[in-house]
Amino acid sequence: MHSIDSISTETQTRQLPLAEFIVLMALFTALIALSIDAMLPALDIIGNDLNSTSPQQNYLIISLFFVGLALGQLFFGPFADARGRRLTILVGLIIFMCGTAVCYLSTNIEILLFGRIIQAFGLSGPRIASMALVRDLYKGDAMARVMSLIMVIFILMPMVAPLIGQFVMFWLGWRHIFSVFAVVAIISATWFFLRQGETLPRANRVKFSWKNFSSSIKWLLNHPVVMGSTLGMGTIFGAFLGYLSASQRIFTQIYDTGTYFPLIFALLSFSIGAASLFNSIMVMKLGMVKLVKWATIMSVVFSFCLLASVVVYLDKPPLWLFILIMFIGFFFIGILFGNLNSLAMEPVGHIAGVGAAFIGSFSTVISVVIGVFISQYVHDTLLPIGLGFTVFSILTYISVMYAIRHKQ
Template sequence: MRDSSTTTQASPTLHIVEFIALMALLTSFVALSLDAMLPALNQIGEALQADSLQQVHLTISVFFVGMGVGQLFFGPFADAMGRRAAILLGLVIFALGTVVCMSATSMDMLIVGRIIQAIGVSGPRIASMAIIRDIYVGDAMARVMSFIMMVFILVPMLAPIVGQLVLNAFSWRHIFTLFLIMTIVVGCWFFARQPETLRKDNRRPFRWKKLYASCLRIFRNRTVMGYTVAMGCIFGSFLSYLSASQTIFQTFYQTGDNFPYYFAALAFAVGLASFFNVTMVMRVGMKRLCRIALYGVISFSLIFTALIHQWQGLPPLWVTIVTMFCGFFFIGILFGNLNAMAMQPLGNMAGLGAAIIGSFSSLLAVPIAISIDSYIHTTLYPIGVGFMIFMSLAFLAVNFAERD
């Protein structure tokens, strides 16, 4: 596959601060759509007469199934029609899904709305990544990605708190009203300020035959696929925590309305890791940082599992928070760097590449998360053991990607 260094880069047109803020908001639609709902899961289950706790958790995990499908569409679309068209179309679809969720009368209808939302949010997620790749490469790209992660980490920190406030003042349906307002504001900002970054002579017209050939080239690239599998394993473990976080904090630990603050504290660990990455990635390099973080996250999973065993399945809340904070710090380092390293060889195939990377890692992560969550009943054993197994598999996948 052609090395990305031969690709003509687009020139930045926005001030770096505005560019980072805009890209961070576009990519944060995923976090907003997931985390603002968390405090309302019990009320949603009761209002829509959910069959089980697992069906309620499905409103979180199924989101990534929709994203997996959406990314496969928006990747080629972004390469053929341009980044702006992909983002604007995605925001429209996301808004339609939000309206379906607002008017849901059953869990099935809500899940359909969530899938539509997820398909739509794939447009901004994929195309914003491609815009960044159009302008930046290598360690500079990783640095911008880390800045973006540092900005949009405020969303998972604040979204559950905002969701709880909306829930207290209105109802769970108005959380989706918040999504709709943000869609309109960010869409107008993007439309007015960010020009197209993919030149017409670099676009790839959509043809099934070419799509198939491009997919084969990407799937046969050991570096891309190794890092992508690693991301899927890491994200699947993290998604198992995310889907069950309300159950863990409000049911196991009885934190009540304080749940969003504990959730925010752990989200801060990822933001802190991103800040650390910004300062170190240009000095140390992506690969070395990832290697250190992988050793750290495997050590965390072993220690956490041992602590769960020590306290017969449920350590004190402060022990869980401190241990998870350390583990999530290492995960935060891995998220931005692994994605940047997987995108590095893709050149003008950035849109399709981002689609396959995002889709494949998401579709791998969802069954991992569902399988771990299916064992969560009264203890944290499944979380600890799940992290231990899949972080080790991620380590093997990175070794495969970097094998000479």
């Protein structure tokens, strides 16, 4: 009888068809999106049921999830390089299921928030391992294309997740949203372990040591392409996270859209999905560097347009105008999401696990700080959203141009 370790780290030589590989990797990232976005319609109800002290505390149900992701990536990055990709996914999903149980059984908001951190800590295992799997098998523009195709499927989840959350909450209650998470995790794990082999041979594994870890981190910190891309990813996603955390308040309270919130959220998510599909086609023709340059500049233009509309209309532009500007802006941001990650990962093939952990956790910490800061000021005005996108898209431009200059 095989041990868990031998089963999970067994090297299999078969290569999955590209389409199946992309869908399988996207399923793990989609589980992260589902765990975030399905909660959005339920934030106020959860807060009321669990005696939350303020709407801002409800936002932590979203924001603290990213804290768990950042912490988990620091652990699972070295783990993935030392023990392989399959065991990383197995351990991560077990932790995720434990966190899901804590959330389901929670009796106050503090316990639920603790469970959310455990959930995210666990999901960082599949996230790191899936990124490392892609890097093990692809590089350069081909890797950017695969990442973009994964993002297409990944973005489908934010389009439907709030609808799923609202449907489950209406018929079964908000606690069963966590039951849905558990079912998706089981399906993902079963598919993965039946079909996808290990991509990191035992001979290429790096035994964990603090010396190797610290030297790897030092190398990453001194690599201009890695750092510039990671900082850019953190700042632009921070502005996006500020919007994401406050999105329920923006649409249901500031704009009073009621039950239409999931549909509007899906429409804006579609823009990012369309960008990822566009990128998967164009990246092989133009290259990710050219696309990143173009998308970074246009993200700055979008941010100024958003801020101008907020100022002109005294903190609240018409709903149609806000949606139009955000839809166009999210298209350019969607191009950045997949490409910046690929740009940062390209130089780190020899330490893909630690590299993915550093890039993911460092960019996530930056984005959480920015996102929490912005969302705390969203009450009856969209000015924090406009200012946030403007300031941090400019910082993204500076960071990304620094990375590209050193790549060339």
